[in-house]
Amino acid sequence: MIFEPIPPALALLLGGALIGILRGHARSAMVLLAPLLTLWLVWLVPDGVALDIQFLDYRIEPLEGSPVRRLFATAFALMAFVGGLFAYRQAKWHELAAAHIYAAGAIGVCFAGDLITLFIFWELMALFSTVVVWCGGSPGARAAGIRYAIMHLLGGVILKVGIEGVAVHTGSIDVQAMLAGNFDAAMILTGILINAAAPPVSAWLSDSYPESSPTGSVFLSAFTTKTAVLALILLFPGEPLLIGIGLFMVMYGIIYALLENNIRRILAFSIVNQVGFMVCAVGIGTEMAINGAAAHAFAHIIYKALLFMSAGVVVHRTGLNRCSDVGGLFRTMPLTAICGIVGALAISGFPLTSGFTTKTLISQAAANEAMVFVYFTLAAASAGVFLHAGIKFPWFVFFQRDSGLRPKDAPWNMAAAMLMFAFLCVLLGVAPELLYRFLPYPVDYDAYAPDKVLxxxxxxxxxxxAFFLLLPLMRRTRTISLDADWLWRVLLFEAARRAYGVLGWMGARAAKALMRISNRLRRLAARHMSTSSDGQRSGVFARTWPIGTTAIWIAILLTSYVFVYYL
Amino acid sequence: MSKKEQRDHWLDRPANIKRLWRVFAALLALTVLAQLAVSIKGYFGLDGWLGFGAAFGFLSCLAMVLFAKGLGYLLKRREDYYGGKKEPADDI
Incomplete structure (x- = not known):
């Protein structure tokens, strides 16, 4: 081969930097061209290690290709392109630049052949996704961004501890399958699961994403959690712990989304729900399950971005974030409504959409392994997804009641981006072979067996x-729901405040006691060392003593010293 | 004029809503009855019963909504719960 393969992440990194430097049309062109160039480079990456560098005692492999790595990288590059198209006329330039570098981090992780490269790109994602959250611009976004950064930096430290441990104990930093049997691997798994929004720290996701700008949440929805899914596929396939964690996430997402009023927070909870399906599939770990996780991640990136785009247009046009404030928008926003409905059908796994052809792979994998509980929980969850995202989102935003709002439909670039992804949702639903061909293992699966469809x-x-019959039970209230982050945002904060108070009180008491002692000493000193103001009485040490008395005392002292010395 | 047009959207008329409900009910019945023609094998026996998918979908949604409702009493707080006095946005 004449050319050394170029790491695709570099193209996006460079693109992100250039967005900051260029102006006007050149900047817009860069927003769109850098992801396309990246996409091309992704497909030039050969299987196996394509690049290695000796660094200190380590062999760094910044570029290792395999079908599943290319599949995720393709989804990320595609996302950067369509997201860029959606955002480039509305978003600030620094949001676009940060989003590109954030995407570069995700693609870098995709091709990381060693844990050090993986870690570096992992942190790159954490830093620049925080910038994207901050681009929301409100005080709420700033506070949420700080909480987001703390959680991800903490996750990074935990991941780093695990990587150091693996490097020291095994001597290998290769990205390879392991089980969470020892401390090092458990640390790595924990670090990854924090990014996957697994319990008990799922709240960072629903806390921060809805605070970002209408365009920023589109980027945020795609990269962090799905990179974590890929990392799980590469490092922990078949780890049984993941089945339970995944099922919990699936149910958590549904229940919290049902309680939620903020439009984009509903979608944020449903990310946790969908990632739960993938985490569970990685836990099952058979070839079909891994195929299912990869395919579902690919389809999910597209339909979830589509949903966030649809919600983003609503927020962009109305400035409103709550279900209880909008409604009846289908009249003037038909295109946004239709694209939102396509995304909602896809996430629900309705036949003829990408969700159906990918999610059922996971159910099939559970059935093949005779995991009765897992299978039926996933089936119930599929019903629940339709309930909380498939109907609830479009119903409350676009139908429900007439809120009197008559906003304009999406600007042309946002409309074009939504149409592209809506088209892909249907295409992958109608012709699943297009995706199945690129899965890590050969696929022998008929998604449209009549009895399965029925x-x-x-x-x-x-x-x-059930949704329409139970509507009275789902009246929107202007509330939030407490999550596990209550433990540190309120309980820990209060405990620290109390502890600070107690320490302050103890400090004050100690200071008072010290003052009392020092006063007493001063009085003592004054009594023995000073002369009264009229000069009549003096303390023992303030009196004048005759020389003779002093000499006798010194003689006694010296004698006793000599005596003691010879004793 | 355009306002009147908008109010007259076909989805705003109660008669049409009623019609939609009828279509929906027919679809529901159809999916269950279709099982007589296309037998669902199922993986674990009981998921091959007539209307199992329908009952399972409906009941699990009912359970989830009721569970969420119950949990809501415990977990729901006013929107400014974290905001306001506890997290002054502008100092520190």
């Missing part, structure tokens, strides 16, 4: 019936 139609349509 089963899911029953499941989903009757969930729809």
């Amino acid at each position: 089963f899911y139609l029953q499941l989903l349509l009757f969930s729809g019936l």
Whole structure:
């Protein structure tokens, strides 16, 4: 080969830097061209280690290709392109630049052949996604961004501890499958799971994403959690712990989304729910399950971005964030409504959408392993997804009641971006082979077996019936729901405040006692060392003593010293 | 004029909503009855029963909504719960 393969992440990194330097049309062109160039480079990456560098005692492999790595990188590059198209006329330049570097981090992780490279790009993502959150611009966004950064830097430290441990104990820093059997691997797993928004720290996601700008949340929805899924596929396939964690996330997402009123927070909770499906699949770990996790991640990036785009247009046009403030928008925003509905059907796994052809792979994998509980929980969750995202999102935003709002439909670039992803949602649903070809393992699966389609139609349509019958129970309230982050945002904060108070009180008491002692000493000194103001009485040490008395005392002292010395 | 047009959207008319409900009910019945023609094998026996998917979907949604409702009493707080006095946005 004549050319050394170029790491695709470099193209996006450079693009991100150039966005800051260029102006006007050149900047817009860079926003769109850098991801396309990246996409091209992604497909030039060969299988196996394509680049290695000797660094200190380590062999660094910044570029290692494999089908599953290329699949995720493709989704990320595609996301950067369509997200850029969606955002470039509305977003600030620093948000676009940060989003590109954030995407570069995600793609860098995709091709990381060793844990050091993985860690560096991991942190790059953490830093620049924080910038994207901050681009929300409000005080709320700033505070949420700080909480987000703390959580991710903490996750990074935990990951680093694990990587150091693995490097020292095994001598190898290769990215390879392991089990969380020892401390090092457990640390790595924990670090990755924090990015996957696993319990008990899921709250960072629903806390920060809705605070970002209408365009920023589109980027945020795609990269961090899905990179974590890829890292799990590469490092922990078949780790049984992940099945339980995944099922918990699936249910957590549904329940919290049902309670939520903020439009984009509903979608944020449903990210946790969807990532739960993937984490569970990685835990099952068979070839079909890994295929399912990868395919579902790919489809999910597209339909979740589509949903966030649809919500983003609503927020952009109305400035409103709550379900209880909007409603009836289908009249003047038909395109946004239709694209939102396509995304909602896809996330629900409705037949003929990408969600159906990918999610059922995971269910099938559970059924093949005779995991009864997992299978039925996932089936119930599929019904629940339709409930909380598939109907709830479009219903409350675009239908429900007439809020009297008549905002304009999406600007042309946002509309074009939504149409592209809506098209892909349907395309991958109608022609799943297009995606199946690129999965890590050969696929022998017929998504459209008639009985399977019928089963899911029953499941989903009757969930729809349940939604409309139970609407009175789902009245929107202007509330938030407490999450595990209450423990540190309130309990720990209060405990620290109390402890600070107690320490302050103890300090004051100690100071008072010291003052009393020093006063007493001063009085003592005054009594023995000073002369009264009229000069009549003097303390023992303030009196004048005759020389003779002093000489006798000194003689006694010296004698006793000599005596003691010879004793 | 355009306002009147908008108010007259076909989805605003109660008669049409009623019609949509009927179509929906017919679809629901159809998906269950179709099982007589296309037998669902199922993986674990009971998921092959007539209307299992329908009942399972409906009941699990009912359970989730009720559970969320119950949890809501415990977890729901006013929107400014974290805001206001506890987190002054501008100092520190």
